[in-house]
Amino acid sequence: MADHAVTTDHPPQLRHHFDDMHQQFDSATFGMWVFLLTEIMFFGGMFGAYTVYRSMYPDAFAATSNFMNPAFGAANTAVLIVSSLTMALAVRAAHLGQQKVLQIMLVLTMIFGTAFLVIKGFEYHEHWEQMKVPLIAGHWSWDGPLAPPQYAHQAQILFCFYFFMTGFHAIHMVVGLGIMTTILLMARKGSFGPTYYTPVEVSGLYWHFVDIVWIFLFPLLYLIGHTKNLI
Amino acid sequence: MSTALQEPQTETVNYLNAEYGWKSWLFTTDHKRIAVLYLISISVMFALGGVFAGLIRTELLTPEGDLFNSDTYNKVFTMHGVVMIFFFLIPSIPATFGNFLVPMMIGAKDLAFPRINLLSWYIYIAGALFALAAIVMGGVDTGWTFYTPFSTTYSNTFVITAAVGVFIAGFSSILTGLNFIVTVHKMRAPGMTWGRLPLFVWANYATALIQVLGTPVVAITLALVGLERAFHIGIFDPAIGGDPILFQHMFWFYSHPAVYIMILPGMGVISELVTCFSRKGVFGYSFIAGSSLGIAIIGFLVWGHHMFVTGMSMYAGLYFSLLTMFVAVPSAIKVFNWTATMFRGSISYETPMLYAFGFIGLFTIGGLTGLFLGTLGMDVHLTDTYFVVAHFHYVMVGGMVLAYMGALHFWWPKITGRLYPDGWGKFSALLVFVGFNLTFFPQFILGYMGQPRRYHAYAPEFQVLNVMSTAGASVLGVGFLIPLIYLLWSLRYGKPAGNNPWGAKGLEWTTQSPPTTFNFDETPIVTEEAYAYAKHEETHVG
Numbered sequence: 001m002a003d004h005a006v007t008t009d010h011p012p013q014l015r016h017h018f019d020d021m022h023q024q025f026d027s028a029t030f031g032m033w034v035f036l037l038t039e040i041m042f043f044g045g046m047f048g049a050y051t052v053y054r055s056m057y058p059d060a061f062a063a064t065s066n067f068m069n070p071a072f073g074a075a076n077t078a079v080l081i082v083s084s085l086t087m088a089l090a091v092r093a094a095h096l097g098q099q100k101v102l103q104i105m106l107v108l109t110m111i112f113g114t115a116f117l118v119i120k121g122f123e124y125h126e127h128w129e130q131m132k133v134p135l136i137a138g139h140w141s142w143d144g145p146l147a148p149p150q151y152a153h154q155a156q157i158l159f160c161f162y163f164f165m166t167g168f169h170a171i172h173m174v175v176g177l178g179i180m181t182t183i184l185l186m187a188r189k190g191s192f193g194p195t196y197y198t199p200v201e202v203s204g205l206y207w208h209f210v211d212i213v214w215i216f217l218f219p220l221l222y223l224i225g226h227t228k229n230l231i
Numbered sequence: 232m233s234t235a236l237q238e239p240q241t242e243t244v245n246y247l248n249a250e251y252g253w254k255s256w257l258f259t260t261d262h263k264r265i266a267v268l269y270l271i272s273i274s275v276m277f278a279l280g281g282v283f284a285g286l287i288r289t290e291l292l293t294p295e296g297d298l299f300n301s302d303t304y305n306k307v308f309t310m311h312g313v314v315m316i317f318f319f320l321i322p323s324i325p326a327t328f329g330n331f332l333v334p335m336m337i338g339a340k341d342l343a344f345p346r347i348n349l350l351s352w353y354i355y356i357a358g359a360l361f362a363l364a365a366i367v368m369g370g371v372d373t374g375w376t377f378y379t380p381f382s383t384t385y386s387n388t389f390v391i392t393a394a395v396g397v398f399i400a401g402f403s404s405i406l407t408g409l410n411f412i413v414t415v416h417k418m419r420a421p422g423m424t425w426g427r428l429p430l431f432v433w434a435n436y437a438t439a440l441i442q443v444l445g446t447p448v449v450a451i452t453l454a455l456v457g458l459e460r461a462f463h464i465g466i467f468d469p470a471i472g473g474d475p476i477l478f479q480h481m482f483w484f485y486s487h488p489a490v491y492i493m494i495l496p497g498m499g500v501i502s503e504l505v506t507c508f509s510r511k512g513v514f515g516y517s518f519i520a521g522s523s524l525g526i527a528i529i530g531f532l533v534w535g536h537h538m539f540v541t542g543m544s545m546y547a548g549l550y551f552s553l554l555t556m557f558v559a560v561p562s563a564i565k566v567f568n569w570t571a572t573m574f575r576g577s578i579s580y581e582t583p584m585l586y587a588f589g590f591i592g593l594f595t596i597g598g599l600t601g602l603f604l605g606t607l608g609m610d611v612h613l614t615d616t617y618f619v620v621a622h623f624h625y626v627m628v629g630g631m632v633l634a635y636m637g638a639l640h641f642w643w644p645k646i647t648g649r650l651y652p653d654g655w656g657k658f659s660a661l662l663v664f665v666g667f668n669l670t671f672f673p674q675f676i677l678g679y680m681g682q683p684r685r686y687h688a689y690a691p692e693f694q695v696l697n698v699m700s701t702a703g704a705s706v707l708g709v710g711f712l713i714p715l716i717y718l719l720w721s722l723r724y725g726k727p728a729g730n731n732p733w734g735a736k737g738l739e740w741t742t743q744s745p746p747t748t749f750n751f752d753e754t755p756i757v758t759e760e761a762y763a764y765a766k767h768e769e770t771h772v773g
Contacts, residue, residue: 015345016340016341016749017339017340017341017342017343017345017418017749019754023417023418026417027343027344027413027417027418030413030416030417031343031344031409031410031413034409034412034413034443035409037443037444038405038409038443038444038446038447039447041443041444041445041446041447041448042447042448042450042451043451044447044448045447045448045450045451045452045481045484046451048481049451049455049466049477049481052474052477053474053477056474057472134462134464135458135462135464153465153471153472154472156464156465156471157464157465157466157472157473159464160458160462160464160465160466161466164454164455164458
């Protein structure tokens with residue numbers, strides 16, 4: 001995460017070891033890009049392992065897709081894309097010094113982010129009801145017409161990846177909401193304006209990244225091989 | 232405010248005496264103080280890892296497994312590996328000397344993100360506490376590689392605790408790397424172009440790329456191991472459809488580049504030492520700088536050479552073997568260029584230079600035996616023997632630890648403002664060199680003759696060489712203890728060092744010793760190449 005400046009030097013937000021605000025802004029955004037590179041490798045490890053198993057057991061993985069609910073997934077995709085729009089508008093408002101718009105956009109972003117988590121919660125609950133949680137003893141079963149018995153073990157592995165990947169993504173959403181809360185509190189104090197909006201910009205980068213991860217998760221986990229009443 | 236050119240005084244304000252009290256250390260954002268915090272922490276871990284090494288060598292003094300039973304021995308070598316690799320070697324030079332020197336060498340007041348720098352130290356401490364907890368509770372016996380399915384299904388030790396420690400410590404490494412990359416890009420002083428960066432900075436930059444790109448993958452791998460161990464879904468369990476080889480691919484995708492995290496900063500140190508004590512500009516600056524990046528990039532493509540005998544595809548083996556040969560090229564470029572730098576230089580033999588000599592020789596042996604192991608057919612014979620153990624200790628101890636010791640002796644006057652007794656320094660450098668070779672050279676022979684690694688007992692005919700190895704380890708231990716004593720002694724009784732005791736080039740030597748909190752009173756303006764030692768000597772070479 002970028003180093004948000006709260007010091008008392010000459011321009012109030014300029015930290016002592018930078019020459020000017022421009023250098024500070026550049027460093028913070030560049031730092032966030034490098035951090036996102038790390039995040040890409042972090043999720044990349046998961047996507048890589050997922051891909052290996054998907055190519056080892058294509059039929060089994062296709063069968064498990066039938067237990068995913070694309071309606072939830074599609075709704076969440078829409079929610080996140082809209083939240084990215086409001087985030088982008090928040091950055092613009094901060095840049096232009098529109099304090100009221102900035103706060104509204106931040107609140108909207110947080111509402112959409114929370115909506116995503118709520119929908120995800122309903123979805124996890126559905127898996128729980130359908131006994132598709134391999135991590136918890138007594139909440140896993142693999143039978144019925146959509147569950148060919150020869151795929152029992154492989155299906156567990158896929159569901160494990162499903163929870164692992166969406167779970168890490170959800171953790172990133174929670175962290176994002178925490179960051180947004182901080183930014184909102186700073187915005188209410190009028191911290192941001194045309195000369196200083198680095199924290200908004202940098203948090204925006206993070207927020208968009210988390211959205212993009214979901215854009216990849218949705219087709220991989222929900223859509224590939226889905227045969228049952230696709231929307 | 233005094234200028235940097237004044238004679239050394241004992242009572243100047245510097246980063247060490249600017250503030251007092253434990254709070255001024257634990258809440259500092261000064262990169263130099265954080266470097267000192269790291270220096271102390273990793274020294275403790277090095278000592279701990281050294282104790283485990285001593286236990287291993289004591290057990291191997293005799294062919295019978297008499298000191299430990301095999302289970303205990305498994306834990307001892309595992310904890311030696313975990314502590315040394317994740318808590319000493321990986322942070323060693325970047326987190327201490329890199330932290331201290333990268334901002335100073337490029338003329339900056341601090342790293343780009345000072346608070347993140349402090350955070351990385353706290354994360355390191357948290358990771359180390361988990362590792363220590365795993366040791367105290369009873370240890371881990373999987374080997375530092377955490378191979379599945381043993382680590383996920385069969386081991387009855389504290390795998391998750393240790394893995395959590397490594398997982399956490401990884402993030403301190405990522406944050407250090409992130410800080411270095413941004414600092415080198417954005418914080419350079421006027422005139423400090425990329426072509427003028429000291430080679431130590433280049434090496435740390437290349438290291439930072441690996442830290443940022445590789446470490447997250449091992450984090451996710453260890454998370455999967457923890458998940459599998461806790462819930463037994465079968466991700467890495469072949470009995471229910473999992474793929475244990477996938478674990479090895481993911482593990483080595485990080486852990487092979489990680490050996491370059493360990494060696495690249497050491498190579499950067501050697502570039503500084505060789506030029507300073509040869510009084511000569513470096514030979515082939517751009518090749519040494521570029522070879523650091525080359526090692527970092529090719530290093531990401533060779534991980535499969537750890538897995539030739541695991542059942543990986545033969546064609547993948549051919550590919551990994553070929554690329555392993557390629558990674559030798561930039562490493563050789565460095566060795567040749569250091570040698571060429573010394574050619575017709577006015578070499579002097581201060582303690583740091585002795586370590587540099589040791590590094591070049593031992594790294595060359597370590598690197599070349601790496602090619603033996605990278606050769607497919609040869610590797611089948613040598614896999615999991617003491618040849619492998621000797622090889623990576625030649626690179627890690629003969630290379631990295633010697634570079635670390637060289638760096639410690641080179642920049643100690645800058646860090647503390649004190650000189651250490653050079654005679655003792657030379658003596659202990661010699662002890663380290665002799666002790667090291669006596670410890671590990673016999674292991675090449677043992678491995679070639681077939682003694683497998685990771686066993687607490689061995690065939691009686693191997694005893695002579697094992698006794699030599701244990702004797703060497705004792706000498707090596709003394710060689711590391713002596714510097715501990717005289718360096719601590721020098722803190723109080725050492726002579727004031729002055730700004731530039733070695734007459735070295737580089738911005739860090741233009742400041743007072745120890746430097747002030749903000750390093751430079753005025754941002755320096757760089758007007759010359761790195762290593763602008765007596766240029767006239769080069770012009771008529773050849």
